[in-house]
Amino acid sequence: MVAFGRGGPDVISASPFRLMSTYQPLHGLPALAGLATFEEAQRPGLSVEECVRRLKRFHYAFKRLHEIFLARLTAEPVYELKMAFSLHAHYCAEHVAALRQRVGEMREPPLGLEITPDPALEIFFDEIQAAPTTEELLLGVYGTTVPVLRAALVKHRADTNPLADAPTVRLIKFALVEVEEMDEYGTQAVAAFDSKIGPRHAEISTWLSLLDDCLAAAGGLDGTSPKSGQAPARQNSATPFVYDKVPRRDARFADPYNMGVNAEAFLYDPLQPPEPKVLMMFYKRLREIDVPEMMASIITETKGKPWGYYRDMTRQLWDEARHAMLGEVGFLSLGVDWTKVMVNFTWSLGLNTQLTAKERHGVLYFIEQGLMPKTGKRFEWETAQAAHNALSALFQDYDWADEVLHARVGRDWYVSQFENPKEAVEWGDRAWSKVLIGWKQWKDEGLTEHRNWWPDVYLDWCRAQKITPDEKVLAFAETYETKRADLKILSASA
Numbered sequence: 001m002v003a004f005g006r007g008g009p010d011v012i013s014a015s016p017f018r019l020m021s022t023y024q025p026l027h028g029l030p031a032l033a034g035l036a037t038f039e040e041a042q043r044p045g046l047s048v049e050e051c052v053r054r055l056k057r058f059h060y061a062f063k064r065l066h067e068i069f070l071a072r073l074t075a076e077p078v079y080e081l082k083m084a085f086s087l088h089a090h091y092c093a094e095h096v097a098a099l100r101q102r103v104g105e106m107r108e109p110p111l112g113l114e115i116t117p118d119p120a121l122e123i124f125f126d127e128i129q130a131a132p133t134t135e136e137l138l139l140g141v142y143g144t145t146v147p148v149l150r151a152a153l154v155k156h157r158a159d160t161n162p163l164a165d166a167p168t169v170r171l172i173k174f175a176l177v178e179v180e181e182m183d184e185y186g187t188q189a190v191a192a193f194d195s196k197i198g199p200r201h202a203e204i205s206t207w208l209s210l211l212d213d214c215l216a217a218a219g220g221l222d223g224t225s226p227k228s229g230q231a232p233a234r235q236n237s238a239t240p241f242v243y244d245k246v247p248r249r250d251a252r253f254a255d256p257y258n259m260g261v262n263a264e265a266f267l268y269d270p271l272q273p274p275e276p277k278v279l280m281m282f283y284k285r286l287r288e289i290d291v292p293e294m295m296a297s298i299i300t301e302t303k304g305k306p307w308g309y310y311r312d313m314t315r316q317l318w319d320e321a322r323h324a325m326l327g328e329v330g331f332l333s334l335g336v337d338w339t340k341v342m343v344n345f346t347w348s349l350g351l352n353t354q355l356t357a358k359e360r361h362g363v364l365y366f367i368e369q370g371l372m373p374k375t376g377k378r379f380e381w382e383t384a385q386a387a388h389n390a391l392s393a394l395f396q397d398y399d400w401a402d403e404v405l406h407a408r409v410g411r412d413w414y415v416s417q418f419e420n421p422k423e424a425v426e427w428g429d430r431a432w433s434k435v436l437i438g439w440k441q442w443k444d445e446g447l448t449e450h451r452n453w454w455p456d457v458y459l460d461w462c463r464a465q466k467i468t469p470d471e472k473v474l475a476f477a478e479t480y481e482t483k484r485a486d487l488k489i490l491s492a493s494a
Contacts, residue, residue: 142186
């Protein structure tokens with residue numbers, strides 16, 4: 001500042017601390033668009049190089065978590081965990097995409113995003129992916145990785161300059177919303193398995209120490225700590241992980257080979273009333289648990305695609321899991337025990353074990369095309385409205401909207417491999433026709449009697465609704481022995 005004395009102007013050095021204490025934005029408005037205080041904006045923060053280095057580690061962590069959730073989803077028996085893995089894989093896919101974009105904003109290609117940041121981190125995630133039981137998997141993912149990732153994100157936000165690096169701060173802010181949700185879910189999930197974890201505490205603790213040693217050898221997940229030395233020897237991952245594509249279900253799915261009730265034959269029968277069709281549509285929604293089981297196999301076995309493919313396909317997988325939960329809620333709303341409904345896994349089992357990943361995608365796209373005409377999702381929504389069931393109408397409305405997105409995903413990542421859409425649809429139909437359904441074999445082997453469970457469930461619904469059963473509805477007994485879900489007649493061999 002300048003002062004005028006008798007000898008002329010004198011330059012006086014103003015204290016920056018004094019200026020900081022008196023400086024205010026006009027009208028007392030929040031400083032710096034509300035991003036930070038002036039004090040916070042003056043802290044040194046991280047260099048671009050250090051910021052990118054850490055972001056690449058976060059990218060690797062989210063990418064490996066995404067891989068683990070999907071690689072373990074199909075063979076995980078517990079329904080609730082299948083649903084959680086679907087959601088959390090979707091979260092991870094979105095954050096991988098955001099991190100890739102942010103690194104690309106700060107660095108010229110090649111970005112090095114496909115390079116493993118540290119060999120010890122590779123062992124860390126390989127060990128979790130190869131966890132021998134659900135208990136170890138939960139402890140590795142939710143008991144170790146997610147809390148460590150959460151802490152590293154919080155640290156990065158605290159370390160970086162909130163003004164200079166505002167785009168990264170925003171990215172981390174949104175990531176933390178979902179990572180914190182994953183962490184809270186994981187804490188409850190691990191606690192739910194305490195009775196199984198407890199008796200194996202010593203054995204599992206040794207393995208968890210190995211995971212801690214991996215992180216220490218890598219300098220922590222974000223690489224900000226001193227490295228402890230050489231990475232430990234592999235245990236679970238000494239033998240390379242092999243994806244298990246055979247779907248499994250927990251004990252509540254008592255008859256998973258049962259194909260004794262053809263839901264579509266009932267739903268599209270114009271002689272059947274709309275009200276019980278709501279019950280059948282809730283069954284169809286719950287049965288969509290088999291779509292994540294199948295889609296996880298496509299994503300896991302398809303390598304080398306742009307990240308947009310994995311992001312879009314995982315979003316669709318999560319939508320299908322959400323549809324299954326719509327069915328679960330629907331049964332609860334009707335006062336019907338869904339475990340009395342024989343929700344089978346024959347579709348995912350057949351596709352996963354008999355077709356290639358591309359063929360499975362073809363079948364998926366072929367089915368989606370059948371859902372878009374008036375006889376598809378629109379029909380189900382109109383049926384729910386005709387039944388005056390507001391919850392079913394709402395669920396079908398969103399289910400229909402989701403299929404619009406899924407059709408676009410199919411066009412982008414499946415149809416683009418063919419000369420034209422017609423060829424892509426026909427190829428998917430032929431692929432589905434290749435799947436052999438072991439109706440008679442499963443019955444002969446004692447795996448199922450293909451029992452018609454519909455009358456019992458319908459009567460439960462009638463009792464809950466306090467209505468008299470309709471004899472025509474009660475008598476429904478059409479199966480999947482000779483018809484697919486699209487009502488196409490099966491050949492003798494299929």
